[in-house]
Amino acid sequence: MTADLGTDGPGFAVRTDCLTKRFGPVTAVSDLTLSVRTGARLGLLGPNGSGKSTLVRMLLGLVYPTSGTIELLGEPMPRSSRLVLPRVGALVEGPAAYRNLSGRRNLLLLDAAGPGGSRHDRGARVDATLTTVGLANVSRRRVRGYSLGMRQRLGLASALLRSPQLLLLDEPTNGLDPHGIHELHELLLKINARGTTVVLSSHLLTEVETLCSDVAVLDRGRLVVHCPIAELRQPTGHVVVHTDAVALARTLLGERVVESTGSWLRVASEDPAALNATLVAAGVPVREIAPQRRSLEETVLALTEPSEGEGPR
């Protein structure tokens, strides 16, 4: 299947320019300029209250910006929402459905509500989407009886219903079991491979680390970092060594050993290969050796402040 990029070409799926939103005295999003390449998988990170939800709501035209501009799939928002939103699927702060109706009925009504999506293949599309998210066997049960994970899948189904070119997902794996999370990751990668841009917010940093190509970090309404994940994970200039001959290694390397815990050593070195050669030549048995990288978690924690009311000030 070829990538369907629509009319916007291989440009940017999301662009904001100096986007600001104030709720009374509170500035939720401040002067935010962000561009997401078409086809990217962007992880949106930040503590609670950092402005992620407000940003997503502004992108979707639910919240109107105080100032600044938004382009989605090359069209201005919220002015062109009727044109753009049929090509966008979203999960905003948790799924929601009519509890007294079945999952299938919910999707049928939702599909009938918006423009596009012809009536003839509605049932077939809904059933196919329900199968994709693994709800086919419970689709005729009332949502009232769904588990948290099933509701989450139903929310995903509503986002995927129109084969969107852009997916904005807030905490998409919330409530899913490990199997469900794995399935969802596979699904998102598959959809992304067909050309759909994926923007997802998550508290699970490992999820962003494994799934996303880029990462954007918000802190108190400001964009503090936006870059490819690989860039954030540059080697730190330290190499971690696992050896049984700790004492020998320490004498050999002297000052270069920054830290040693049990049979693990942290050594200041830019070149693991050279270090390995030195150690082996001196008769130190090296069990494991690898350049140390900062985890995404460390990076994000260093960049952001704990959200208000949480953790020590």
Add this chain to the structure above:
Amino acid sequence: MIAVEISKLLRRPRTWVSIGLLVALPTIVALFLNGTRVTPRPGRGTAFLSEVLTNGALFPAAALAIVLPVFLPIAVATIAGESIAGEAANGTLRYVLIRPVGRTRLLTAKLVALIVYVLLAVVVVAVSAYVVGYFLFGVGPVSTVSGTTDADSQISAFRTIAAILYVGWSMLGVGSVALFLSTFTESSLGASLGAIAVLIASGVLQALDAARSIQPYLPTRYWLSFIDLFREPILWRDVDRGIGLQAVYVLVFLGAAWANFTTRDITS
């Protein structure tokens, strides 16, 4: 979108429970009347009740008069107050809007669904009352409030249908107030009770001679004027005023609801 809203309305148990209750009250009244054969004296109590024992054809009008002061406005305020606030509280509002459904379009669809509900409720009450009246009291030509009897059933049918439409239109005024409040809050109950509070305040002021200067503008002022449709000849003056007054309430509150809803940040 209109079809979707009507479909949601008709699939909601609340719709049918409330209509069931609306039907139940006049039916209970009819059963008591039939059992005891004691009617309110003419000119006392609910309109038409003194006549229904002799002619069940008046029972639809009596049933409307029974549910009009409290039951019907509460039912309408509940459904209308829930329309936007309920979706907001449920979280479905954001998903409907990003489908996308334009905000004006959504509000229009909610309004049409409300009109459908009001008409459905009033018609079901009238029809069920006719059936009850037919079996318990028998049906003859409608005798008017003025003491005459309709020459043919067409005139009687016209009076009843006009009464249904007039009561429905009056209820739309309540619905508009509740719909307006519904765009401000995530609490359906708050919006419904707000509208009901307006009606209670209106009722209090209507009974207060000191408030005479504002009485012609109170929302409940002309509600019972549908009784004038059962005079011979029909007394149109208050009915016309009632239609006009409700139209003002409907326009003002729907306009305000639209202005608020289309410019509001959806943070629910």
